[in-house]
Amino acid sequence: MTGQDTDLATMVTGLDCAAIVDAMGRAHHHRAHVLSLVSPTPQRSMFGPAVTIAYLPYRDDFTDTKTAGFAGWFYRAVGNTPEGAVLVLSSGGYPDVSHGGGTKMSRLHNHELAGLLCDGRLRDFDELARYRFATWCRGEATRAGGDTVMPCAANIPVEVGGVCVTPGDYIYADRAGAVVIPAHSVRDVLTEAQHIQAEDEDFLAQIRNEDPSALRAGRRFGRQEL
Secondary structure (H helix, E strand, C coil), X not given: CCHHHHHHHHHHCCCCHHHHHHHHHHHCCCCCEXXXXXXXXXXXXXXXXXXXXXXXXXXXXXXXHHHHHHHHHHHHHHCCCCCCCEEEECCXXXXXXXXXXXXXXXXXXHCCCCEEEECCEECCHHHHHCCCCEEEECEECCCCCCCCXXXXXXXXXXXXXXXXXXXXCEEEEECCEEEEECHHHHHHHHHXXXXXXXXXXXXXHHHHCCCHHHHHCCCCCCCCCC
């Protein structure tokens, strides 16, 4: 992990997905949040720069895809600096199909990636839970999906849950969902997220001390939606 990534990891400590999504809304005007994710270790958050593998519906005449297999596309995606990265897999149009399991994904553990964000299902949750990286996906699967979807390209923009993910974007995920942060604004977004969480702490104190009779009379103070 580089010095910059270590610094960013320090900045994200103590933040949650909601605060970062709110901060993204102040900095950008595109959708950045991904919902309905599950994890074999839901208590474990995930943060790191994205490397991507795009999936398509399976075809038996895609020679390069068949030759490379998942292993080939994995090493094309992570390159020479896999440590701390988040591997992002698109759905290929089939979010309910398995994109792999504990055996294939052991490569992330071996090469010290920070996490896996999959817009499909994964097998072997018990095995994935034992690895060092965090895993977030659409759910657990039992049947292999290699005859339904196939990896076809590495480190290109992909779509995950209606959100565009480009290589180098920073991915944060926790039990609430995931958020995709452009690399060029990640420091500003995390700083703003820290301010938002601090504001929320102040509002908690205001709510504890609010006057119910004044509020019933229609007199509002502070942030209006509270």
